Amino acid sequence: MNKKNNLALETIFTVTAIGLILFTLIFGRYVGDTAEMVLFGLSFLFGGFYKAKEGVIKTIENKALNVEFLMIVAALGAFILKNYAEGAILIFIFALSGLLEDYATSKSEKAFTSLLNLAPEEALLEKDGKEVVVKVSDLNIGDVVIVKVGSSIPADGEVVFGNTSINESMITGEFVPVDKKVGDNVFSGTLNESALIKVRVTKDMKDSMVQKIIDFVETAHENKTESQSFIEQFERWYVYVVIALSILTMVVPPIFGWWTQDVAIYRGIVVLVVGSPCALVASVSPAVLSSLSNASRKGILIKGGKHLETLSKIDAVLLDKTGTITEGRPEVKEIYCALDEHETVCKVIYALERQSTHPLAKAVVDYLKDTDDIHIESKETPGKGIEGQYQGHLYQVGRFDVQVDDVLRDKVDSAHKAGFTTILVSKDGVLIGYISLMDRIRPRVKEAIESLKAHNIRPILMTGDNRYTAGSIAKEAGIAYVLSELLPEDKLKHVESLKKSGKNVMMVGDGINDAPALAAADVGVAMGSGTDVSLETADIVFMNNNIENIEKSIQLAKRMKQIANQNIIFSVTVISLLLLSNVFGIVLLPLGVIFHEGSTILVILNSLRLLLK
Incomplete structure (x- = not known):
């Protein structure tokens, strides 16, 4: 029963x-x-x-x-x-x-x-040009399902046809439908409200967002x-x-x-x-x-009362920049190459970044989506970047230690001072160019930061970005304390240092590069955009990515x-x-x-x- x-x-x-x-x-x-x-x-x-x-x-x-x-x-x-x-x-x-x-x-x-009830038991599978009704449990990764207007999406996947609006309130707590286009991810149990779409299944049901949330609870x-x-x-x-x-x-x-x-x-x-x-x-x-229920209605998943109790004592909040303070959807403004090999370099960058898990990589891939695809074996180093061999040369995209001439250094510095985030591009250990990106600050960030300060909670910005970009974002957000140009291990050290000084520390990040710091903090909070890793790493997940949830969860x-x-x-x-x-x-x-x-x-x-x- x-x-x-x-x-x-x-x-x-x-x-x-x-x-x-x-x-x-x-x-x-x-x-x-x-x-x-x-x-x-x-x-x-x-x-x-x-x-x-x-x-x-x-x-x-x-x-x-x-x-x-x-x-x-x-x-x-x-x-x-x-x-x-x-x-x-x-x-x-x-x-x-x-x-x-x-x-x-x-x-x-x-x-x-209710998530279990919302996820449909049957799906409309596209097979050999026909529509076939199958059980959701029989779907495999790579299958393409048809989702009609008013139907729930049967499995986590990627939109491969059509544009629509998806009601994700059952997961995020936000009742405003989210626009989805080809290439966007969708979650099982969410509701298709506008137009017919086709979705390629990317995860087994046991690994779906709904199941991860249930495991979390x-x-x-x-x-x-x-x-x-x-x-x-x-x-x-x-x-x-x-x-x-x-x-x-x-x-x-x-x-x-x-x-x-x-x-x-x-x-x-x-x-x-x-x-x-x-x-x-x-x-x-x-x-x-009652508190866990209240939080869940706001799109705040808390992994147990133990973390609620710790939340009530928080007096310092460390915030990652990309995907936390900013929207996490940076746009590439320029790809500069000092050599007369711009087309080749762009192909290499596209091939490498397609294999990267870094949040900035998607922006680069979107910018270069019309570039010819080439195959490169890659190796990614967390906190550094990604590298690979092409035509006998080693290309590196990220923050590797390389030789830099004064002219190119000045150009990179100018981009930094203008508030751009830069990704360095090198060839055989020598800097040959860079990628300039700009990310927008999340709505209501400044109000959320002011609210924290009003409750005697110190906000601190931590980022791997350069000090100029970090300073610009911090100023716009109203954050006085900034730690920039940090590797994942540096973030971890700052968390541990604050804890040793007697502070009760909350770390807020995207759940990917910030995993060590999230795990070390008294309370680790991940934005929902981090999805899988967020749900596994963090103590709390903001499914709707609302930065004001920090103050709401602490007050609750x-x-x-x-x-x-x-x-x-x-x-x-x-x-x-x-x-x-x-x-x-x-x-x-x-x-x-x-x-x-x-x-x-x-x-x-x-x-x-x-x-x-």
Whole structure:
């Protein structure tokens, strides 16, 4: 039975329990004592079924007693003392609090399980000029599928025919359709809204974006905060403390003549109720799940509560330039070659860059798309560039150590000072030219940076680009601290240095060249444009590439931490006051049930506020 049906049945059982309780309280005196006991007993069975089942399963799995066990024993004790109404109400309120917690869990998973439903089960395969309906699971890499208007894209792939608009909101959280043309990538589960297109499948379903997101989320639910882990360990031992305290309350006072046996047993049962850590156990988990759900609706995937907790402490944010501060779609403005071999050099550049994984390579390939293709065996060095042999000469494109004459050096420097990003082109260890590119800053970057500074979080720009381009971009973005001309290992060193100085560091990059720094940071954040590597490397992924998500995620984490702390303090205070009141006989079982289980419901409702905004 799936979780949705399980939650629906749990709701029906809980509603049935309160219905029986209300009916018995109103009409019980008319039906007789035996019928009243049976009706309350039925309410007990309906209300307690799921919690008892959960308690048994958890006891077997963990080989330890738990909160569910305490509540069932307390309710049974109330029935033994013929306090049928109190026992039934106790179980109902306990079931209601559990239902609310399950609702929080369900909300946190809803955005992701919907991805499974959106991805179609069948695809329209183009085969030998005909349209053939096949199962999506039978598609192979290289197959071409036809996607009509209003249909979901069946697999990750590349558009090979047609132009259209794709609704990617189920992945990115952005509801504005994205224009797609030949050569653009599309994701399974997204919706074709404008025109018929043909898509060549580029990934197996197990490697698709949807599946990676689902794997990401499963990891998130297993990755608990320190507070959650501590409370779970605390619950395991605290349950035995409550049981021991209950037994002592039943046994010791009658021995010394302080209370009668009946009073002692009654107050011992009250101890089981009011001493149970229900509210404490529910203090953190619903808050974390609600925060994860809230973030997912904004296109922010967070790999677990542990990273949310760390986010709340961030005081320094390192930002990569290309694809993070800028849009990551640079345009080539010029390819300069000092030799009289411009056409040959362009062919070599095109052949090499087609094989490169660097974000700038695509811009170069697009610029040279009409160039004749030649075959060159290449070797790519992260942080340096790509190189290969052609007609007996070694060509290198990137940032290799080569000889540079003064004239060409001046031209490169001039391009840098003008704010261009440059890729150097060399032949046999001598610089022969360069490629000038310009990238645009993302919308709302300056506002996002100002917001970080307003919250005493220091933004720092880190880039492998030259200091002039880096300085120009930083000035436009409003960033005062700039680290330029860095290799991947240099970025890693700066992250480690900041951490050693006592800073809690967030690193934001594209998830490709920034992988070492992302892994070393307290929280690694990748822009969604990094796709596959982002989802595997980062702790958080901004699927919609919105830079303002940095501040949003940090503030959400701080709200989560604040609400979790409120819940913990409130629940501990209520338990302490109720236990103390029970010693003096102030709290009767009905009041104990209402205050204790009511506090649990209040704690969960307080956590559910994180679903808003």
